[in-house]
Amino acid sequence: MKRVLIATEKPFAPAAVNQMVGILEQAGYEVKRLEKYASKAELLDAVKDVNALIVRSDIVDRAVLDAAKELQVVVRAGSGFDNLDLVTCTEKGMVAMNTPGQNSNAVAELAIGMMIFMSRGQFKGVSGTELKGKTIGVYGCGNIGRRVARIAQGLGMKVIALDPCITKVSMEPYDVKVVQNVAELFSESDFLSLHIPANEKTKKSVNFDMMNKMPKGATIINTARKEVIDEDGLKKMLEERPDFKYISDIAPTNHDELAGKFDFRYYSTPKKQGAETSEANVNAGVAAAEQIVAFFESGDQAYRVNK
Ligand code: 3PG
Structure with missing residues (x-):
């Protein structure tokens, strides 16, 4: 048996x-x-x-x-x-x-929820920004990224995408512009939602230089893995760019250092809850x-x- x-x-x-x-x-x-x-x-x-x-x-x-x-x-x-x-x-x-x-829909819904949470001042009663008309970069074009793209389109967002592991990315049937390279993705994304796996190619790949290409007021939403973030670069970004926001479902190793220090601009769920x-x-x-x-x-x- x-x-x-x-x-x-x-x-x-x-x-x-x-x-x-x-x-x-x-x-x-x-x-x-x-x-x-x-x-x-x-x-x-x-x-x-x-x-x-x-x-x-x-x-x-x-x-x-x-x-x-x-x-x-x-x-x-x-x-x-x-x-x-x-x-x-x-x-x-x-x-x-x-x-x-x-479990892709569950993770995609959380990513969208996190984006709204950050754009509306973490629901603390302050004036925020709307998503309609803004650009979301979907980094990672698997099941979760595709689902995020679809929901974001329903919100009236412009969607661009890139996958670091798939050479020929297709986002059909959605109206998504697949960009040429990672620098283009970061520099055009008001919101960047991470859906890449943690592997030798992606670990620490979301670094200061990449994040710093993002437009004023940009937000990164990480429901993927903490390993893909260069955590020193994230800290530097939060310190040097007072307009930048980061929300995560997987607390970075330096969470205790970041939490409380960057009110409205940094948040991590207490326990991974995407799925x-x-x-x-x-x-x-x-x-x-x-x-x-x-x-x-x-x-x-x-x-x-x-x-
Ligand atoms: C996944 O890779 O499927 C998600 O990260 C969910 O992970 P979990 O089963 O630990 O919630």
Whole structure:
């Protein structure tokens, strides 16, 4: 009998867990759950005898993969898979997957909400600015970026876009101008919404020089990953450009230094909440469970992310 572990330091909504367990048990698998675990040791112990693992942002590094002697497949229920050690997965013959697109609407809605929050003075009763007629740069043209583009158009914004990882970007069917380079994207964006993955190419790529190209009064909205920001550059930007604003769903390492110092211009959610909706949890969790069943029953590897 196949054993599947759902290991989530940040648990899925109960409706999602119920459906995931139902799908896996229906397939005849045994389901183990490890939620809100306090130490890595608990995860290392729980993975020992499982054939499949479902996680969210939980770190699946070499230590976890070494401990998981029976593991054949790990699914990141979500989009970004920078928490999985893909090299070790490949080395051990394990399949790693994500569930692309399943939580994209939740993240896109949060990005738009954050943009409104910042343009209206963090709802503190001051005079703000409207979004209609302003330009939003969508940096990263995957499922989330495309959804942001569509909603922004509904708000009457001009949308421009660029993807650092895809050479031939298409934003069809939306009326979006795909710009030529990153300097053009930054210099034309009143609002810049980040939807790029954290990888060797993108880490610290949003740096002072790039941010400083942004127009007066510009705002960066980061619902992607903190690693893509050059945090010293962000601090310098906030210090040297009193018109610049930054909002994030993933607190930078220097959050304590920034919070409170730049009133109205800096904000970070206390805990990452982009994919924290019951709909997104159900979508991503169910997709993960179904992908595991498809993998074991018919060898399906459609969403594989390692070589
Ligand atoms: C993702 O990559 O799918 C999002 O960042 C969601 O991450 P989470 O599952 O940790 O909320």
